[in-house]
Amino acid sequence: MGASSSTASDEGQVGGRLREDMKLYHMVDMHGGGEMMTMMRYAKATNDYSFVDHYIKTRISDFLLNNEKGKLFAITELVSLRNKERNAKLGAFLRKKGKGKAAVNVLEGFDQADAKTGDLKKALKLLDGGGKGGKSESKYRELNWRLDERGSMGETIIGVCLLQGTTIHNILALRILDFYPKLLNDICTSEDYYGLSPLHQAIINHDVEMASKLLRRGADVNQRCYGAFFCADDQKSSRTDSLEHEYVDLTQNTNYTGTMYFGEYPLSFAVCMNQPDLFRLLVARKANLNAQDTNGNTVLHLCVIHEKTEMMKLALEAGARLHIANKQNLTPLTLAAKLAKKKLFYLILELEGQSVWVYGEASCSSYPLTKIDTINEVTGEMNEESALSLVVYGKTSEHLELLDGILENILEEKWKAYGRLHWFRSLLSFSVYYVIFTAAYMLRPFSATTEQITEGLIHSDGSLANTTTGQFRWTDTGEKLVAIDRFFKKLRLGCEVVVIILVIVQIMMDVRDILRIGKAKWFSVMKAFPAKLLYKASFVIVLLEVPVRLSCHLHQLFLVIDNVLAAIAVVLTTVHFLYYCRAIPFVGPFVLMVYTIIATDLTRFFLIYSIFLVGFSQSFYLIFTACERASKQIEAKGGVSDFENVIDTPLEALLRTFIMTIGEFMTIYKEMASCDAMLMNIIGKLRLGCEVVVIILVIVQIMMDVRDILRIGKAKWFSVMKAFPAKLLYKASFVIVLLEVPVRLSCHLHQLFLVIDNVLAAIAVVLTTVHFLYYCRAIPFVGPFVLMVYTIIATDLTRFFLIYSIFLVGFSQSFYLIFTACERASKQIEAKGGVSDFENVIDTPLEALLRTFIMTIGEFMTIYKEMASCDAMLMNIIGKITFLIFEIFVSILQFNLLIAMMTRTYETIFETKKEWNRQWAQVILMLELSLSPQERLMHLLKYSRPTGVNKRIRSYVVNKKVGLAEGLTEEEEMKLREARAEQIREEKRQLMKKKNRDHEIKENAVRAMRQTPGAEANGELPNG
Known part of the structure; x- marks a missing residue:
């Protein structure tokens, strides 16, 4: 798979990740110990770091590449090592080879010992675009720590120090960087942590001071971390490598599950860790606010995924753009709709909206429909990635919570504009x-x-x-x-x-x-x-x-x-x-x-029941048809037949069989079937x-x-x-x-x-x-009731029949053996000239299944009567005991359990009142599908207004109370109204106090002037 390092190097690297006795861990280990930590504690106590510096100069240099100058590696080589490590962890059937074709490695056979790194990078850029690839990625990466002497995460000694994150470890890391500054941007190279830099680690540690020092030393603010540990959980199994680029190829069928998907960039890490100070620090260092990771997500998308409301506001204030779409063609707004993040959805909605007018407590706002409505405002085509479509076709109960406010209003407008008329016309x-x-x-x-x-x-x-x-x-x-x-x-x-x-x-x-x-x-x-x-x-x-x-x-x-x-x-x-x-x-x-x-x-019940119903009903139909044909042939030849076909059609067979299932109503049905209306x-x-x-x-x-x-x-x-x-x-x-x-x-x-x-x-x-x-x-x-019935069929009845079938098969065969033994005893008595009242009504295993099922739904006297007349005393007792156990554990226990399960499902669906709103919305969008793009645009004009001077860009106008954001519950709205009313009352009290003070001052002045009538004449002013 492309270029690779030497075998010895590979063995050393893999071995280093499996052993705890690496030379690196002798200096600084994962438990706060190591040779350098002992010296650092002594140096901190004595304020003498000379022997620590000497140790850094003499020992660490042995772990550096190219005489401390660093070495450029082709990306294909690093990707090959990463792919090899991933496959070593997977089974033989799960291993994946890298895709793509490796580019020519111009560094192969080139001695970098005497070359200047800066000049070499410029030459690579001129030769094959090594400075910037087709996706703004370098085809070569500079590393300084030997690959075969890295830790279990592929980290350097700086990475080990920052993994501990203590003050003394940070001091040691900074002293090492003073001597070897190129270690600042040396990343982890393992599959799980590939691309993790010291800056990423400082952000994870919530260490603003350390991050600031690293940034001042020149840490790369746009370094990307592609490690599997920071990948979405539902994408980890799809990770594959390509020799054409450094990032990992991932499936786009994802909901970004997991708590460690942080978005690769240091700025995204700061957002996901909810660190506003680090965020401002990175923005001040020119971090790209709109950089997109492998999934195409920006910091705003990450705010939605991790529900970081305050970080969303901070990113927008810093200049992040709301209209960037990821690789699923989802903006932050539509991503919030897909993931059912209600709070973020309404926040972005309010941020995208524009105030038209405000008068007292009433206001008018307009919301652009570009990413909200299912109708493309330019072409009239259906917009599958619209917020409305994602919410309506969402599967969770959280999506139902979004069918309020503006989305519900838009659906109402659609229903009035075309839905109601088309629905009645279609009906x-x-x-x-x-x-x-x-x-x-x-x-x-x-x-x-x-x-x-x-x-x-x-x-x-x-x-x-x-x-x-x-x-x-x-x-x-x-x-x-x-x-x-x-x-x-x-x-x-x-x-x-x-x-x-x-x-x-x-x-x-x-x-x-x-x-x-x-x-x-x-x-x-x-x-x-x-x-x-x-x-x-x-x-x-x-x-x-x-x-x-x-x-x-x-x-x-x-x-x-x-x-x-x-x-x-x-x-x-x-x-x-x-x-x-x-x-x-x-x-x-x-x-x-x-x-x-x-x-x-x-559904679960009828999946089984329909098999029996259809199968046996058609079987009855074929049997009765054959019997009728034989009867007619006898009559055609002059004979007499007493046969009467009561199942003369497949439909009749289904009805008769169904009637046998629900009870014996054949007398009424027979009279109904004998009606002389055969026209x-x-x-x-x-x-x-x-x-x-x-x-x-x-x-x-x-x-x-x-x-x-x-x-x-x-x-x-x-x-x-x-x-x-x-x-x-x-x-x-x-x-x-x-x-x-x-x-x-x-x-x-x-x-x-x-x-x-x-x-x-x-x-x-x-x-x-x-x-x-x-x-x-x-x-x-009737809609909720239909939904209720569907739910019970799909859950409760299936569980019931999975257990019931075990009892049915077991007990039916038990009854079959018991009745067979009783029949044998009866025939022995008759063979000796005696008389037996026993009649075997379960003479085949299939008959046993049928009789046992009939006994389950209530008809058990026939079987019990024959069982009680069994001439074999032992089998008579065993049969009665078996019958008693079956009635207790099946007829009583399991059927009552089924009723309880169905009741629970019914109550659950009944409480979900908004479920019908989703069904109603799906009907509206279904009707919208049958419209032509021109018709959709015409209907869109009925419930929208132009945005600005461009009349093709439409907005939806909402009149509401000032300050009452979309998506608030009734309790939240009540508290907000009470707080605003209290604020208004307080403002009125303060205004009244001010008026009273002004009135008192004026009265005092007038009173003083009246008490000194000669003051004005003498040119004197009253003291009041």
Whole structure:
């Protein structure tokens, strides 16, 4: 890796950092001892330093390079040593080689013993830019202490003295510098402390006097410290070296965590150590106030990171600039927004603001919107690094505290300017789309699927193929129902056409948005609105249904695929209503609450429950369908079958299975299911029309999404959409709807396509329906409740089922073994001619799991009854004991624990009242994404005013009470008002006292003049 020192030198250096018996530590050690310290204490007591000076001259010179003149090292050599030390500490899989290509070392083979350092530096500057590199960094560094005789930190004897920081150590360091002044800027060379200079150490020691003496001797005020010890914690693992420069390459994906990230420069160290005197001293020595470290942070950024309010004010008074952005493109203001530093955020906000007028206790201030608003005031594009965007999409509760004051006011203005109108318009259009969508996919002719699968044994009207008339004759009422069914088929067809047209229009609008703001920005905005993302995904599903529907004559599989796509599209489209609910104050918080509970507690529960529900329901559906097919075939051949299919559709299977989960309500449901409202012909026509409309609408919405993605970028679009799961599911329904088209067209090829069509249709319906949650998030009345439900699902239920599954599996297999033993005993009794009442209801391990789960939710008498009738006395007792333990530790303990956990989550979310504000704000920014840059600029003009003479630079004007800063709590504002009122009362008292004194003086003068009437005539003045 580039040039390196000799092997002996390397071994000496590494060995020196591992041993405590270095020669350096014999002179001055890390514990306040050493040969020189003994002499220094004696010299201080006797005031005789001659033998100390003699020791410095004779012994320290052996540790210096090039006969005390110092030596220039290529940066590539020092970086190679640093990289080697770092890799020695890491495992084999974590080691990283240096990047870049090493420059030619013009000093290689050059004897520096007789050369003058100053002349050599000038020559290097002329030869290859050694004086100043491309980034204002030298390609060569002068060192004076031997590399193989440095301490464990790569420090010199000056560094050891300043590590102790006592008075006597400082005196020794200064005496050494008197003899060897070049040690003043000799840095530490280890990986952890690379670049640490004596000036840095004096600042860390809070030693103003020592720092002043070092500065007077010529300490470098701009020396940078790149050591890992002073690196942000979340960047340490990413540290890599490059042979092209001295600083360390770091990942920019950081929140600057850790307490020791001090910003490399001595001035930044003084700020982070909260040392105003040292700060002023360094500024007086021409330290660069706006110097940027490897992360691009200035002293003002460091003030924000470490929350140094007073140092922030001091730096601004000294001339630091507020508008410098770091490598994350964050100014101090936006960095405070990202890190949720409320106090610093409002301080910088007030410092950037300008007073327009002040009248009494009222005032008017303007705040530049350049780094505050999400709209670029020049181009109208979305500003991802704005303070508003960073706060709204922040994840912590501290970010919620910033949604007050000016940010909340700006959001209110955005809502009034365009948010409310666009939200209602979007809700209305989606409602129309959803009605058509539902008509298209919920009125499907499932009987046609039966005709295909049974190969014509059963016609689509329910008749059998072997009837004498060739067709099953219904009653007159049945014929009327068929006519009505045909009408609904036509209606469905019309709705399907309308849906396809609307989908295409919406897709075109999305494509326009993507082209306008970029794919990344579009996705970044959309991911905050899952309901809208799901809604847009339904466009793809709708469009996919077109080729599937056209292919239905090819194979039966396409019929199944068509139904599946339709179901998915319906769900994704329906979910979009949640997007609108988020913006309604009456229901927004309630929806947010539900989202939270669903996203956490219920999600964890349904992740497991849905697996069982979907799997078993479809299993039941396939079993009942096969049984029905066998029954029809028997009847077609003239036989008789008593079978009645109560699960004739996948949806029916889901409903029946769900009803089995929550209890036995089959009697009521059976009567409900027997309603004679099967208007299949009319429904079929209506469905067909709706399906066409849905496909068109899906295509339109997909095009609109593509437009938004191209306009704002894929990353930004997904970044926005992922915050709105309901919208994401809705947009996923687009894909399913489009998939249904080729599936429907392939239904004639094979029966499997009919199944796939039904499955896709079911999924599309679900994903579309979920989109209503997107609107609910913006409704205060329901938003918080949705958030509550999400939280409970995501936390409590997952923890519960992780434990519950252990008990379920263990006890279920225990019951299986017990019942198997009881069955064996029962058969033995029957084999001997006896009679046994025992019936094994748990004859398989899977049956054991099911029965145990049913017993958990309340139905336990069946199992206990059979267990009590077990003929094996020992297994009877063991079974009852096992049953008792299971009921205590699972049914009672764990379920009550789950309820307690969910209650805690509910209360936590309920107390976070500002969470709905964040959801409401995300809805507004989502709506803003769909606007063109020109529209955004027009809306920006409504709630902003020009700054100065440049009318393109906009500001937001706020009217407020004088002196009441942004972000104060009610208690702080009350105390501030009381203090100001007391000050006004005191001023009035002082004014009254002054008036009274003046009045008394005037009265005394008048009284004196009246007592001496001849005084004026004689030219005398009264003494009063």
